[in-house]
Amino acid sequence: MLKSVRSVVQLRRFEFSKTTRRLNACGDLDDLRAIAKKRLPGGVFDYFDGAAEDEVTKTENSRAFANVELRPRILRDVSNIDTSTTIMGQPVPFPIALSPTGFTRIAHPQGELAVARVAGAMGLPFTLSTLGTRSIEEVAAVATGPLWYQLYVWKDRGLSRELVQRAKAAGYKSIMLTVDTPVFGRRERDVRRGFTLPPKIGLETFIDGILHPKWTWDFVRNEPITFSAVAGRADVDGSRAITLADYVNSQFDPTLSWKDLEWIREESGLPIMLKGIQCVEDALVAADMGVDAIALSNHGGRQYDGAPAPIALLPEVMQAVGNRIEVLVDGGVRRGSDVVKACALGARGVMFGRPYLYGLGAAGEPGVKWALDHITQGVTRTMALIGETSITHMSDGVVKRVRQ
Numbered sequence: 568m569l570k571s572v573r574s575v576v577q578l579r580r581f582e583f584s585k586t587t588r589r590l591n592a593c594g595d596l597d598d599l600r601a602i603a604k605k606r607l608p609g610g611v612f613d614y615f616d617g618a619a620e621d622e623v624t625k626t627e628n629s630r631a632f633a634n635v636e637l638r639p640r641i642l643r644d645v646s647n648i649d650t651s652t653t654i655m656g657q658p659v660p661f662p663i664a665l666s667p668t669g670f671t672r673i674a675h676p677q678g679e680l681a682v683a684r685v686a687g688a689m690g691l692p693f694t695l696s697t698l699g700t701r702s703i704e705e706v707a708a709v710a711t712g713p714l715w716y717q718l719y720v721w722k723d724r725g726l727s728r729e730l731v732q733r734a735k736a737a738g739y740k741s742i743m744l745t746v747d748t749p750v751f752g753r754r755e756r757d758v759r760r761g762f763t764l765p766p767k768i769g770l771e772t773f774i775d776g777i778l779h780p781k782w783t784w785d786f787v788r789n790e791p792i793t794f795s796a797v798a799g800r801a802d803v804d805g806s807r808a809i810t811l812a813d814y815v816n817s818q819f820d821p822t823l824s825w826k827d828l829e830w831i832r833e834e835s836g837l838p839i840m841l842k843g844i845q846c847v848e849d850a851l852v853a854a855d856m857g858v859d860a861i862a863l864s865n866h867g868g869r870q871y872d873g874a875p876a877p878i879a880l881l882p883e884v885m886q887a888v889g890n891r892i893e894v895l896v897d898g899g900v901r902r903g904s905d906v907v908k909a910c911a912l913g914a915r916g917v918m919f920g921r922p923y924l925y926g927l928g929a930a931g932e933p934g935v936k937w938a939l940d941h942i943t944q945g946v947t948r949t950m951a952l953i954g955e956t957s958i959t960h961m962s963d964g965v966v967k968r969v970r971q
């Protein structure tokens with residue numbers, strides 16, 4: 568009897584690690600997001616997950632991928648699939664780079680170090696934000712893959728110069744200039760919660776902290792979270808609670824214009840990517856000015872509603888500048904099939920932010936790995952399912968149509 572039961576029912580081995588159990592039960596990034604939401608205090612989760620105004624742009628960034636329909640071919644040998652390419656001259660195993668995100672350590676004490684370690688182990692570029700909470704040098708010490716440095720230009724140009732030079736000295740390979748933040752967007756979840764960095768402890772935050780003891784214990788036990796790029800400068804290092812909007816609007820230079828590009832190029836001597844291009848005209852100016860790469864991006868919908876979804880903008884940008892400059896799609900990528908769709912439409916690659924933050928908030932470093940595995944495995948699987956064997960040489964007509 569026992570034998571016949573055993574022949575139809577197999578017992579699953581008990582998994583002792585709670586983190587692994589939690590991750591094993593995830594099917595997609597929404598599941599990872601749900602765990603992060605449960606584990607993080609509301610204000611912290613909303614800071615990562617939220618976007619500007621009615622969050623229409625954020626929603627549309629992901630939704631617009633559904634408008635791209637692929638045209639699969641069958642009975643082609645897909646036993647060897649090459650997903651490798653180069654981005655800004657650097658070889659990468661997948662057409663993927665990690666977008667910069669500020670104040671990452673608020674999700675997990677390891678913050679940028681955990682993300683850079685996972686990206687490095689997978690050979691994917693990690694971008695450290697100017698508003699990062701681990702220093703340029705700390706991240707360089709743990710990274711084994713390419714590093715890029717994201718620059719917001721400070722009103723204090725000397726400070727920008729110093730950061731670019733430190734990044735170069737530490738071996739960062741490119742400068743990513745974010746061009747969609749002349750002023751800070753209105754992120755209404757943060758406004759409602761009175762969210763500051765670091766968080767101010769009011770009654771609601773106190774209760775939220777008690778309801779999330781693991782996060783709170785980590786937060787109080789680890790060194791204070793500050794903007795590492797300017798550590799030790801009490802006026803700007805974020806050690807005094809301030810809203811991110813007040814910080815950005817008071818510190819970063821809204822006079823920034825195309826003519827400053829030359830200055831950044833000379834200071835760094837590194838390839839430059841402009842992140843935050845939102846129309847064909849600006850893509851053309853960037854190509855004319857000899858910029859190495861552009862990322863079509865609306866900051867993950869965190870600046871304003873009504874911005875074009877990067878994947879929807881891609882075809883017209885490719886038509887105008889495609890063979891003159893590398894074009895990346897940043898925002899809304901949640902699956903490997905999204906990566907394949909962007910590349911099929913001519914993008915050099917994609918970038919994303921929230922997917923790895925959900926992983927970090929849900930389970931620290933293993934959570935980041937789960938998010939990156941989910942997306943990279945999806946790239947290879949989708950390629951096989953549509954009968955394509957090279958991400959850089961997909962057949963003409965692999966995209967059937969882009970619905971409006």
Ligand SMILES: Cc1cc2nc3c(=O)[nH]c(=O)nc-3n(C[C@H](O)[C@H](O)[C@H](O)COP(=O)(O)O)c2cc1C
Pocket residue numbers: 614615616628666667668669696697698717745842864865866867868869897898899900918919920921922924
């Ligand atoms: C919590 C958070 C912080 C961010 N901080 C920065 C930043 O410091 N600099 C920057 O250029 N972009 C920043 N971004 C935007 C990301 O680099 C990226 O454009 C965006 O996350 C892409 O959308 P996705 O989250 O849908 O992938 C941030 C995004 C999030 C979610």
